[in-house]
Amino acid sequence: MTGNPHQSDRARQSGAELPFDRPLAIEARGLVKRFEGFTAVDGVDLSVPAGSVYGILGPNGAGKTTTLRMLLGIIDPDSGYRRILGSDRPHDVAHAIGYLPEERGLYPSMKATEAIAFLGALRGLPLKEGRRRAHELLERHGLGYAADRQIRQLSKGMAQQVQILGTLVHRPRLVIFDEPFSGLDALNQGKLEAMMRGLAQDGATVIFSTHVIAHAERLCDEVAIIAGGKVPFAGPVDLARDRIPAQVRLETRALQGAWRAALPADVRQDGQFWHFALPDSGIEPLLRALIAGEAGILSLSIERAGLHDAFVAIAGEAAARALEEEKPEEPRR
Amino acid sequence: MIPDSHDDSHQGRLSALSAAWVVARRDFTAILFSRTFFFFLLGPLFPLIVGALAGSVGNQVEHSTERPEVGVIMIGAEADAMVRARDGLADRLGQDLPGLIVLKRLAPGEHADPAAAMAGKEGNIAAILSGSLEAPVLTGPRDQIAAWSGDVAMIAAQAKQASVAPWPQVRLETTVSSRVNDRKSRLRTAQGAQTLLFLLTMMLAGMVLSNLVEEKANKIIEVLAAAIPMEAVFFGKLFAMLGVSLVGIATWAAVGGGLYMLAESAVPSLPDPAVGWPMLVLLGILYFSMAYLLLGSVFLSIGSLANTVREVQTLSMPVTMMQLMLFFFATYAMTQPGSTIEMVAALFPFSSPFAMLARAAQDPALLPHLGAVLWQGLWVLLLVRLGSGLFRMRVMKSGAQGSKGKRRWWPARRRAAKL
Numbered sequence: 001m002t003g004n005p006h007q008s009d010r011a012r013q014s015g016a017e018l019p020f021d022r023p024l025a026i027e028a029r030g031l032v033k034r035f036e037g038f039t040a041v042d043g044v045d046l047s048v049p050a051g052s053v054y055g056i057l058g059p060n061g062a063g064k065t066t067t068l069r070m071l072l073g074i075i076d077p078d079s080g081y082r083r084i085l086g087s088d089r090p091h092d093v094a095h096a097i098g099y100l101p102e103e104r105g106l107y108p109s110m111k112a113t114e115a116i117a118f119l120g121a122l123r124g125l126p127l128k129e130g131r132r133r134a135h136e137l138l139e140r141h142g143l144g145y146a147a148d149r150q151i152r153q154l155s156k157g158m159a160q161q162v163q164i165l166g167t168l169v170h171r172p173r174l175v176i177f178d179e180p181f182s183g184l185d186a187l188n189q190g191k192l193e194a195m196m197r198g199l200a201q202d203g204a205t206v207i208f209s210t211h212v213i214a215h216a217e218r219l220c221d222e223v224a225i226i227a228g229g230k231v232p233f234a235g236p237v238d239l240a241r242d243r244i245p246a247q248v249r250l251e252t253r254a255l256q257g258a259w260r261a262a263l264p265a266d267v268r269q270d271g272q273f274w275h276f277a278l279p280d281s282g283i284e285p286l287l288r289a290l291i292a293g294e295a296g297i298l299s300l301s302i303e304r305a306g307l308h309d310a311f312v313a314i315a316g317e318a319a320a321r322a323l324e325e326e327k328p329e330e331p332r333r
Numbered sequence: 334m335i336p337d338s339h340d341d342s343h344q345g346r347l348s349a350l351s352a353a354w355v356v357a358r359r360d361f362t363a364i365l366f367s368r369t370f371f372f373f374l375l376g377p378l379f380p381l382i383v384g385a386l387a388g389s390v391g392n393q394v395e396h397s398t399e400r401p402e403v404g405v406i407m408i409g410a411e412a413d414a415m416v417r418a419r420d421g422l423a424d425r426l427g428q429d430l431p432g433l434i435v436l437k438r439l440a441p442g443e444h445a446d447p448a449a450a451m452a453g454k455e456g457n458i459a460a461i462l463s464g465s466l467e468a469p470v471l472t473g474p475r476d477q478i479a480a481w482s483g484d485v486a487m488i489a490a491q492a493k494q495a496s497v498a499p500w501p502q503v504r505l506e507t508t509v510s511s512r513v514n515d516r517k518s519r520l521r522t523a524q525g526a527q528t529l530l531f532l533l534t535m536m537l538a539g540m541v542l543s544n545l546v547e548e549k550a551n552k553i554i555e556v557l558a559a560a561i562p563m564e565a566v567f568f569g570k571l572f573a574m575l576g577v578s579l580v581g582i583a584t585w586a587a588v589g590g591g592l593y594m595l596a597e598s599a600v601p602s603l604p605d606p607a608v609g610w611p612m613l614v615l616l617g618i619l620y621f622s623m624a625y626l627l628l629g630s631v632f633l634s635i636g637s638l639a640n641t642v643r644e645v646q647t648l649s650m651p652v653t654m655m656q657l658m659l660f661f662f663a664t665y666a667m668t669q670p671g672s673t674i675e676m677v678a679a680l681f682p683f684s685s686p687f688a689m690l691a692r693a694a695q696d697p698a699l700l701p702h703l704g705a706v707l708w709q710g711l712w713v714l715l716l717v718r719l720g721s722g723l724f725r726m727r728v729m730k731s732g733a734q735g736s737k738g739k740r741r742w743w744p745a746r747r748r749a750a751k752l
Contacts, residue, residue, distance in 0.1 A: 072559045075725050091562055095346050099559040105552025109363060121355045122560035124347045 022049040024083075025174050025205035026071060031080035033066050040066040042229035043080070048207055048222070053200045055216035056209040057311065058226035059319060064209035065102060067226065068178050072099055085174055095124035098172035102179040102209075104163050108152035112138060112162045115151055119166030130169055137165045157188060164192070168199075175199055177208035181215055193219055217307040227315040237307060244305035244313050245277040251298040252290075259293025262286055278302060349568075352561035356569025357576065360544065364577045369540070373581055376536060401459035402432040403471075403481065406445045409438035411466050411492070418492035425500065430488070431481050434458065447472035466493050522606045523667050523694035526617055527687045531660045533578065534624045535653065541574040542632040546645050549636070563721035571629045571717070575622055582621075606694040616693045616702055623709040624686035628656060630713055634720030656683065663687035670695055679705060682712040 026048035033041040041063040048054045056064050070077045073090030085093040106115045116137065117130030125133075138147050143161060151159050160183060167175065177196075181189050196206045196219055210216055216223050217237065224234040233240055251272050252259075263286075267276040279286060283302060290297055305313075312320040347355070364370050405412045412435045419433045436458070437445060447461040451472055460473030462485060469489045471478040548554050557566045606613040631652055639645040659681070666678035666688050678688035679701075689705045 069555075069559075074555065074558045091560075092346055094560050097559075099556070101552070101555040101559070103552040103555065105554075105556060107359075107363065107553060109367070118355075118359055119556065119560075122347075122352070122557065124351075 022051075024048060025050040025052075026054075026082070026084055026207065028067075028071060028082040029080055031067065031070055031077045031082060033063075033070060033075065034078055039229055041070065041077075044224075044226070044229070044231050046071075046224055046231065046234060048205060050205050051200060051203050052221040053196055053206045053219050054208075055220035055223040056207065056226055057211070057213065057216045057223050057307075058209075058315070059211050062226045062319070063229040064226055065178055068099075068176055068207075068209060072097070072176065093174075094122075095170065096173040097123070098167040098170065098175040100164060100167045100175075100177045100180055102182070104160055104183075106151045106159060106163055106166075108150065110151055111148050112143065112151065112154065113147045115162055116166040116169050119163070120169040123170040123172070125170040133169050134165070137169060138162075141165065156183065157185060160184065161188065164195075172204065174205045175207070177206070179210060180208050181210065181212060189215075213306075213308045213311060223307070225311055225314050227319040233310075233314045240307060240310040240314065241305045244309050245280075246305065247303045248274075248276050248278050248283070248286075249299075249301045249303060250274040250276075250290075250295075251300070253296030253298055254294065257293050257295060259290050259295040262289030262293065272298070347561060349562060349565045352565035353569040353572065355561070356557065356566055357573040360570055360573030361576045364540075364544070364573065365580065370577060370581070373536070373540070373577070374584055376581075377585055400432065401457050401477070402434050403485070404436040404450065404458040404461045405433050406437045406447060406450055406461060406463045407435075407439060407465065408441060408443075412438055414466065414492040415462070415488055419488045422488060422491055430484050431459075433462070433488075436461070519605075519607060519695045520668065522613075523691035524664065526606075526613065526690050526694055527660070527664055527667065530617065530621050530624055530687060530690055531656075533582070533621055534628055535656065537574055537578045537625050537629065541570060541629045542636050542645060542649060544570060544574065546636050546639065546641075558725070563724055564717055567630065567633050567717045567721050567724075570633065571626055574629065575625055578625065579618070579622075582618075607697040608693045608699065612699070613690075613693055617690060619702075619706055620686035620690045623706060623713070626713040627683055627686070627709060627716065628652075630716035630720055634716065634723055637720055637724035659684040660687060663691065667691035667695070680708075682709055685709050 024047050026046055028044060028046040031041055031044040031046075032039065044063065044067050046056075046067075056067065058064050066075070069075045070080075071082055071084060071090065073084075073094075082088070082090070084090045085096055087093045090097070107118075110118065113131055113134040116134035117125075117127050120130035120133065121127050135144070135147055138144050141161065143158065143165075146154055146158060146162075151162065154162065164180075167177075175196075180192055180196075184192060193215070196208065199206050200221075208215075208219075220237050222234070222236050223240060224231050225240070233243070252274065253272070255272070263274060264276045264279060267274050269275075287297075287300075308320070405415055407415065416433050416435060419430055423430050436450060439445060445463065447463040447470065451458070451461045459477050460471055460481060462469055462471055464470035466489050469485055471482060471485055548557075554566075608616065632649060635648045635652065636645060639648055663678045663684040664687070666672070666675040666684070669675050670692070675688060675692070678684045679692065685705055686709060689702060693702065
């Protein structure tokens with residue numbers, strides 16, 4: 001898949017930086033999905049390197065779930081192309097994929113072990129082996145006591161953990177999580193983050209959708225920012241941050257002087273503090289000018305833009321506001 | 334929460350058949366050990382209990398209603414002769430003869446007005462017999478006296494003889510059926526088989542629909558759809574319910590067979606079908622399976638369009654009515670063997686199982702059944718594909734539903750229902 005001819009110019013135009021040196025677990029070009037006259041996904045391009053943790057970041061309704069469903073073959077795109085683990089037909093590689101949907105669901109009357117084994121069986125894992133692994137996984141994650149309990153007897157959080165274990169019981173090479181952190185308390189969010197990192201370390205590719213930037217920032221090697229059904233950016237997190245110049249925060253004793261000519265025109269003053277974007281020429285010429293102009297530097301820091309700032313710059317204020325509105329879904333405590 | 338590193342050593346891509354099997358196995362086990370199945374097993378008891386109650390009440394009503402009788406106003410000796418003759422005939426012909434009640438014994442030469450006697454009588458006297466044995470007169474409402482005139486004439490003829498003539502003994506030689514009765518008997522068998530097939534089909538197709546809606550409510554359907562093709566999900570569900578129903582039918586058959594063996598002499602024997610009982614039972618199972626799969630696949634398609642039980646009820650009502658009409662159509666077609674109507678009923682997929690089962694009861698040819706089963710199977714495949722396609726098109730969407738024209742911004746979409 002390296003150097004795939006499908007890695008089109010369109011992807012570059014959309015801002016995606018394609019890693020030609022790594023095989024791709026997922027490659028999608030120009031995915032479009034319309035529902036009754038409404039375009040949910042409008043020409044999405046994705047290139048997910050194998051073995052990476054990849055985040056799809058956007059507010060609810062941006063097209064994340066629809067994109068994931070198209071990648072998984074739950075629904076077919078109206079147009080566009082997708083290739084999952086080297087196959088054009090996602091169901092052909094379903095045995096190597098794990099999927100945790102946003103709306104969790106298990107059979108309430110099933111016992112935890114059986115539920116995990118059943119999810120494995122759907123992915124081609126023999127039931128007997130699935131049961132053996134289910135017991136092992138439940139024990140390892142401190143849920144051994146619940147192995148023979150029905151799902152309806154478990155708390156929501158425990159049922160969610162059972163489903164996560166069921167998503168992984170067949171040891172998939174590609175794991176797709178749709179909003180995996182919603183509904184989890186802080187402790188379990190931390191566990192899940194650790195698990196996702198562990199999966200990637202073991203060579204699996206992890207994709208998750210989220211509207212919580214902090215998760216993406218902590219976990220992801222690469223992100224796709226999705227807004228209004230389009231992907232204005234896809235690539236390494238650092239590349240997204242680099243879209244915004246680093247911010248300089250300067251504190252001076254003097255408030256007036258010739259040194260002020262060295263500051264950019266759009267500088268923002270807050271008492272003795274000056275905030276401005278790091279000039280293209282770098283910090284050293286500026287420092288020299290400040291010292292020569294006797295600005296009396298009390299402190300100076302250069303802050304690299306966060307993913308949130310990058311998101312605002314890339315997706316726009318409206319998307320950022322929509323994202324902010326959903327923040328209540330952050331950890332339950 | 335990190336499982337062992339990924340490996341494919343235990344697994345590979347599931348074939349569509351294996352995938353359907355995984356779903357069917359889960360559903361079959363879950364339903365078989367559920368309360369639903371228990372009630373399903375008890376299902377046939379309800380019509381039996383209702384039937385028995387209705388029969389009992391009917392008998393009670395019949396017994397409490399007095400049978401109409403004929404009042405006799407004749408010369409004393411003739412009136413007594415009529416009553417004796419009537420009782421003698423009733424012993425041999427059964428109780429269908431009207432009862433005779435002597436109202437008045439006339440003296441020779443005495444006259445009475447039957448119309449006045451009729452008007453003055455209460456109770457269950459429906460007509461008045463007067464006149465003589467040679468010229469009996471029956472007075473009463475037109476329909477009643479017309480129905481009884483033959484009986485009264487026969488009783489009078491018998492009464493004229495001094496004693497009841499000895500009747501010759503008739504030797505009885507039984508056959509399985511007479512040529513004359515064959516068609517009528519087989520029609521009854523066919524109708525019985527059709528009705529049983531229809532009732533079973535309706536009951537089970539409804540169950541598969543509930544099962545799918547429940548699955549949507551449990552949010553499991555997306556997990557299934559992501560792992561295996563929707564067609565496999567649909568087939569798994571259909572065949573699981575078919576398996577459950579066959580277990581149910583086997584249970585009923587075992588219980589019914591046991592009861593039959595216990596009360597063999599009390600149960601009237603059913604007329605033999607044209608293809609013979611073993612083949613009819615085999616074809617019955619086959620056509621039941623096909624009828625159920627056809628209707629079940631339609632109901633699954635409905636389930637794919639509906640999100641709530643109320644929507645399911647609304648959508649399934651027309652299908653149920655349509656199925657009822659098709660059942661009547663197939664029943665009517667059964668009475669016209671070899672006609673175009675029968676051919677249409679056999680070809681139209683939803684009436685085909687009913688029409689073909691009726692045909693099996695009346696016509697010994699087996700080859701048409703092979704063609705019919707293949708034809709119906711083809712339709713099951715088509716309907717499942719259609720249903721799963723609809724499901725993927727209409728259900729698995731997370732965007733705004735029904736917003737036409739220009740796209741709205743996020744707040745509008747956030748309100749959109751997810752699966």
